[in-house]
Amino acid sequence: MEFDDVQVAGEKNYPKRDEIPIQYGTAGFRTKGNRLEHVIYRMGVLAAIRSACKNGAAIGVMITASHNPEEDNGVKLMDPMGEMLGPEWEKYASDVANVPSNELGSVFQTLVKTLGVTSLQNSLVVFARDTRPSSPVLAEALEAGIKAAGAQFQNFGLLTTPQLHYIVRCINTNGQYGKPTEEGYFEKLTEAFIKLRNMRKMKKMKTLESYTSCLYVDAANGIGAQKVPILQSKLGELLKISLVSDGSGRLNHECGADFVKVQQKPPTGVTLVPGQRWASFDGDVDRIVYYFSGVSDNQFHLLDGDKIATLVAGYLKDLVLETGLPLNLGLVQTAYANGSSTNYITKTLKVPVACVPTGVKHLHHKAQEFDIGVYFEANGHGTTLVSDSSYELLQNATKDTAKSDQQREACDLLLSVIDLINQTVGDAISDLLLVEMILATYDWDVEQWNKAYTDLPNRQLKVKVKDRSVIQTTDAERKAATPPGLQSAIDETVAKYVSGRSFVRPSGTEDVVRVYAEADSQASADELANEVAVLVYRMAGGIGEEPQL
Missing domain, CATH: 3.40.120.10 (Alpha-D-Glucose-1,6-Bisphosphate, subunit A, domain 3)
Incomplete structure (x- = not known):
């Protein structure tokens, strides 16, 4: 050749x-x-x-x-x-x-x-x-x-x-996973969504038909603006979607999941009405975050990847228990996961948690070690993986007469939930349908979902440096291995703050070092993030102006 x-x-x-x-x-x-x-x-x-x-x-x-x-x-x-x-x-x-x-x-x-x-x-x-x-x-x-x-x-x-x-x-897979077309993609997801509605209806639980208040979706002026209308056409009145950032503006400019997550505010030009349910995609629709303005406090509240992960893991845990099958459920996070979410998952949900370096490939690989592995980055990128052996076990259990009617129904329900999930990668459309189905099942609005646990206030910053590779990390990126003395300086700074936590890592997509910090108040989180950013600037060769509070 x-x-x-x-x-x-x-x-x-x-x-x-x-x-x-x-x-x-x-x-x-x-x-x-x-x-x-x-x-x-x-x-x-x-x-x-x-x-x-x-x-x-x-x-x-x-x-x-x-x-x-x-x-x-x-x-x-x-x-x-x-x-x-x-x-x-x-x-x-x-x-x-x-x-x-x-x-x-x-x-x-x-x-x-x-x-x-x-x-x-x-x-x-x-x-x-x-x-x-x-x-x-x-x-x-x-x-x-x-x-x-x-x-x-x-x-x-x-x-x-x-x-x-x-x-x-x-x-x-020769079509075993689905039809290899865009139409096949939408058919698989929407058919699973509709089937779940009907199954919940049979169980006399809250039906999705009664959960039709409008969902507002910010499509980041990206490809999602073209695909959401297709989704809407297949769901009809079952889920009403109102689209903003619909392609008429600049892609990802002051809108989209990354903007909302990092800035902790709605897209520019959007005024939130208390109680409305909002979601933002990113430009290629593999990330999603939810948010709302509180009815009682009129404040912005973010439901990011951590909140989605805990909602999904809690729902799946309940469903696995209903099946009566010995399925090993676990959740995978990165260092960016809010400390409150980790405590809630381990202590309240009692679901095993693994922490891996930032990057979907690390999360995906670790999630494959569980029978059912849920993974989400805090930025809203995530999905759920189900092993082939577990899927086969569920299929066989739906025909097992030794199991109760309730157990067989739960197995059938879980199989439909799996069909609703795009297991290949994080998918904002699939995750949106999954979240909407779970909220309807629990009869929760976004405020009730948010009350499951309270995030520690946090802040993310970027520091421009001459060479981002100067920063090397260990312990799933939670500790800085180089330059010498940086981690001990971070530790001393963190110790001054109640519930303080901070880490730094070189960006995988930009020529910057990323700083994350959380503490018991937003003001403290902001101060901690800035102090650590100054340490990075001084010890790792920062360029431009030194970060200032």
């Missing part, structure tokens, strides 16, 4: 434009959209090679930068079950992206020889893009790379990131 054509086409149409290194991380590649044409061309070739290594299984490629500003873009590859690339292939991606144009062919030639690949003709790459202005041009670059490699491809056009994850898994 020769890669002369790949190199010639790459040099001619997609030459490497600068010498600034770019690394493939948890979120794939992300940078300014105008820097990515040569990178994405090369990823088309690499995806074809990955498919060949997987005996022709479909490999997904998504062009998006998620919650990043509109001028940014990115690309990430998806393995056959819709999961993310492993560390070894992340390295291959980084190496290929950074090689000089005139060495591209030889690098690919060496790679296929190392991997034992002899042909790419049966390789299949499926791809999609978000609504960023740079995405169509980048999609053309990707397609050119796939064609240069001689592989097969299918362009799904405009999709949410979770939809492409779903489609990849459907293709590679």
